Amino acid sequence: MSDFRPRRSVLYMPGANARALEKAKTIPCDGLILDLEDSVAPDDKPAARDAVCAAATSGEYGARELTIRVNSIGTEWHDDDLRAASQAGPDAIVVPKVGSAGEVRSLVAAMESAGAPDHTMLWAMVETPVAILDALAIARASERLGAFVIGTNDLVKELFAEHVPGRGPILPSLHTALLAGRAAGIAVIDGVYNDVKDTDGFLAECRQGREMGFDGKTLIHPGQVEGANEAFAPSAQAVEDARGIVEAWESRTSGVVTVNGRMIEALHVDSAHRTLAIHDAIAARRSG
Known part of the structure; x- marks a missing residue:
C-alpha cells in the first residue's frame, strides 16, 4: 500500500x-x-x-x-x-x-x-x-x-x-x-x-x-x-499494536504467532500493514 x-x-x-x-x-x-x-x-x-x-x-x-x-x-x-x-x-x-x-x-x-x-x-x-x-x-x-x-x-x-x-x-x-x-x-x-x-x-x-x-x-x-x-487516522495504540504484529510475524520461528496473548494469522498481518501504510502516508503529508 x-x-x-x-x-x-x-x-x-x-x-x-x-x-x-x-x-x-x-x-x-x-x-x-x-x-x-x-x-x-x-x-x-x-x-x-x-x-x-x-x-x-x-x-x-x-x-x-x-x-x-x-x-x-x-x-x-x-x-x-x-x-x-x-x-x-x-x-x-x-x-x-x-x-x-x-x-x-x-x-x-x-x-x-x-x-x-x-x-x-x-x-x-x-x-x-x-x-x-x-x-x-x-x-x-x-x-x-x-x-x-x-x-x-x-x-x-x-x-x-x-x-x-x-x-x-x-x-x-x-x-x-x-x-x-x-x-x-x-x-x-x-x-x-x-x-x-x-x-x-x-x-x-x-x-x-x-x-x-x-x-x-x-x-x-x-x-x-x-x-x-x-x-480517521490510526490511534497511537493502533500503530504500536500493528508494529508489534508485523515484527512478531516477520521473526516467527513456527507457524503459530501470538502477540499479547492473541493468536495472529495472515489476515491480521494484512490489517497491520494497512494501518502502518495509513499512518506513514499521514505523516508524509504532514511533513510535505
Missing part, C-alpha cells in the same frame, strides 16, 4: 467564492472538492467554472488532493463543466448522481475526449436508490473510477427517510456502497454532517464512519477538518 493516499477529510468549497478558494490553500484537510453544483447559483456557474479550473492549474494547494465537482448529467452546465475540468487536470472530477455503469463509461469517454490527463480520476457520487442497487456494477465500470462519494442528504431525501442520530434509515445503503467499493478496490468517502454547531454529533458520526470502514468524510465547514482527521 505504498501508494495509499489519505482521504480523512475532504472539504467542499464553493467555486464562486474567491475568498473560500484562497482560504482553502491553508486548511489542513486531505482533499478539496471545488464545487460548481449546489453551492453556486445558476448565473454564477460560468464564472465559477473558470475560477475553479484556474485554481486546479495553479499549483498552490500543496499536497491536498484537489477535485472539481461538476453539475450533474443532463443539466445545461454539465458538458461545459466536464470539458473544462478535464482540461484543467485536477486529481479527480466529482460527478453527482451517477446512476449506472453506462454513465460511468460515458463520463470516462467524455473526459478522455476532452484531454483529461492520466492522473485525473472520476469520483462518482452515490446518492440515489438506483445507484445503491447497482453499486457493484458502477464501481467496476472503469479503472478510471477512483472513489465513491456518498451523498447522504440526497439519499435520505430519495428514500423519504429522516436524518436521525446513528443514521439507521440509511445504514443498509451505506453498507451496500462500502461492499461494492471494497469489492472493486476503490475508496469510499462518507457523506456530510449538516449541523456545523453540533460537534458531539459530528464526532460520533465520524467514529461510526470509521468503524464501518469508510476512508474518510466529506465536510461542509473548515471547523470539521480537525475532528475528521483525528477520527
Whole structure:
C-alpha cells in the first residue's frame, strides 16, 4: 500500500467564492472538492467554472488532493463543466448522481475526449436508490473510477427517510456502497454532517464512519477538518499494536504467532500493514 493516499477529510468549497478558494490553500484537510453544483447559483456557474479550473492549474494547494465537482448529467452546465475540468487536470472530477455503469463509461469517454490527463480520476457520487442497487456494477465500470462519494442528504431525501442520530434509515445503503467499493478496490468517502454547531454529533458520526470502514468524510465547514482527521487516522495504540504484529510475524520461528496473548494469522498481518501504510502516508503529508 505504498501508494495509499489519505482521504480523512475532504472539504467542499464553493467555486464562486474567491475568498473560500484562497482560504482553502491553508486548511489542513486531505482533499478539496471545488464545487460548481449546489453551492453556486445558476448565473454564477460560468464564472465559477473558470475560477475553479484556474485554481486546479495553479499549483498552490500543496499536497491536498484537489477535485472539481461538476453539475450533474443532463443539466445545461454539465458538458461545459466536464470539458473544462478535464482540461484543467485536477486529481479527480466529482460527478453527482451517477446512476449506472453506462454513465460511468460515458463520463470516462467524455473526459478522455476532452484531454483529461492520466492522473485525473472520476469520483462518482452515490446518492440515489438506483445507484445503491447497482453499486457493484458502477464501481467496476472503469479503472478510471477512483472513489465513491456518498451523498447522504440526497439519499435520505430519495428514500423519504429522516436524518436521525446513528443514521439507521440509511445504514443498509451505506453498507451496500462500502461492499461494492471494497469489492472493486476503490475508496469510499462518507457523506456530510449538516449541523456545523453540533460537534458531539459530528464526532460520533465520524467514529461510526470509521468503524464501518469508510476512508474518510466529506465536510461542509473548515471547523470539521480537525475532528475528521483525528477520527480517521490510526490511534497511537493502533500503530504500536500493528508494529508489534508485523515484527512478531516477520521473526516467527513456527507457524503459530501470538502477540499479547492473541493468536495472529495472515489476515491480521494484512490489517497491520494497512494501518502502518495509513499512518506513514499521514505523516508524509504532514511533513510535505
